[in-house]
Amino acid sequence: MQPQVLAGKVGVVFGVANKRSIAWAIAQAWAAAGARLVFNYQGERLKENVEELVGEFGQSTALYPCDVSSDSDIAAFFEKLRGETDRLDLMLHSVAFAPKEALEGDFVSTTREAFRTAHDISAYSLVALAREAAPLMTNGGSILAMTYYGAEKVVPHYNVMGVAKASLEASTRYLAYDLGPKKIRVNCISAGPVNTLAARGISGFMAMMKHYQERAPLKRSCDPAELGATGVFLASDGGAAITGQVIYVDGGYQIMGM
Numbered sequence: 001m002q003p004q005v006l007a008g009k010v011g012v013v014f015g016v017a018n019k020r021s022i023a024w025a026i027a028q029a030w031a032a033a034g035a036r037l038v039f040n041y042q043g044e045r046l047k048e049n050v051e052e053l054v055g056e057f058g059q060s061t062a063l064y065p066c067d068v069s070s071d072s073d074i075a076a077f078f079e080k081l082r083g084e085t086d087r088l089d090l091m092l093h094s095v096a097f098a099p100k101e102a103l104e105g106d107f108v109s110t111t112r113e114a115f116r117t118a119h120d121i122s123a124y125s126l127v128a129l130a131r132e133a134a135p136l137m138t139n140g141g142s143i144l145a146m147t148y149y150g151a152e153k154v155v156p157h158y159n160v161m162g163v164a165k166a167s168l169e170a171s172t173r174y175l176a177y178d179l180g181p182k183k184i185r186v187n188c189i190s191a192g193p194v195n196t197l198a199a200r201g202i203s204g205f206m207a208m209m210k211h212y213q214e215r216a217p218l219k220r221s222c223d224p225a226e227l228g229a230t231g232v233f234l235a236s237d238g239g240a241a242i243t244g245q246v247i248y249v250d251g252g253y254q255i256m257g258m
């Protein structure tokens with residue numbers, strides 16, 4: 001059994017769609033480290049999936065709908081959460097979306113609407129969720145968001161999602177500054193490619209994976225369980241002085257110049 005470094009902590013997890021979701025890997029690791037978790041699901045379509053997965057933690061595990069592009073959904077979610085707990089310690093943001101056509105062609109063809117949608121769902125939502133979560137983090141807290149290297153370098157086809165991830169990473173720094181005095185830490189994990197539902201929407205994803213196997217110092221990307229372990233570290237006292245950072249869990253790919 002893992003050490004219970006998150007014993008007594010309460011966390012909220014945004015972004016489980018299915019068992020391959022990165023959010024699921026981090027939720028499993030947080031739960032194994034002793035945290036009690038509450039989940040969102042994006043809409044009725046995903047409810048059954050998420051319900052079945054979180055059933056693993058016992059029938060009493062709460063899950064509520066929340067489409068992060070809706071202010072009223074976010075308000076309703078946190079209202080229900082406040083009925084479950086008067087304190088929150090952890091929040092995971094593992095949510096992203098861009099219209100499929102924006103991830104296929106040239107970046108220069110990105111429409112205003114695709115740009116707006118990608119930024120709204122993939123970056124602004126972190127700010128909106130942090131604003132609701134912070135007042136509950138009365139004992140300090142740890143907020144984590146998932147990002148990708150396409151935020152800082154051009155990754156063909158990643159397009160507007162790279163620009164939205166740059167916004168997410170910058171938002172993390174500004175949130176870290178705002179919330180630091182309340183002992184709330186805000187960090188990103190920058191994961192190497194993982195074969196999930198969202199990843200399969202990026203054209204050329206398998207080529208990306210192969211590239212990491214050829215070029216990364218560790219000759220691979222990362223496993224979901226490793227993202228879970230980093231998620232536990234950042235949420236625990238081990239990460240107590242780390243905030244506003246992007247932590248790379250990518251087989252070392254990010255250090256390469258060529």
Ligand SMILES: NC(=O)c1ccc[n+]([C@@H]2O[C@H](COP(=O)([O-])OP(=O)(O)OC[C@H]3O[C@@H](n4cnc5c(N)ncnc54)[C@H](O)[C@@H]3O)[C@@H](O)[C@H]2O)c1
Nearest residue numbers: 015016017021022042067068095096146193194196197198
């Ligand atoms: N898979 C990868 O290779 C990879 C690499 C680096 C970072 N990431 C990031 O990890 C995070 C999770 O993605 P994943 O790969 O686990 O895929 P996933 O498809 O399992 O998860 C994406 C989640 O976003 C949710 N979502 C999308 N639009 C939403 C909305 N309007 N409201 C609420 N939820 C919404 C989906 O329901 C889903 O649960 C994303 O931020 C993604 O960009 C993924």
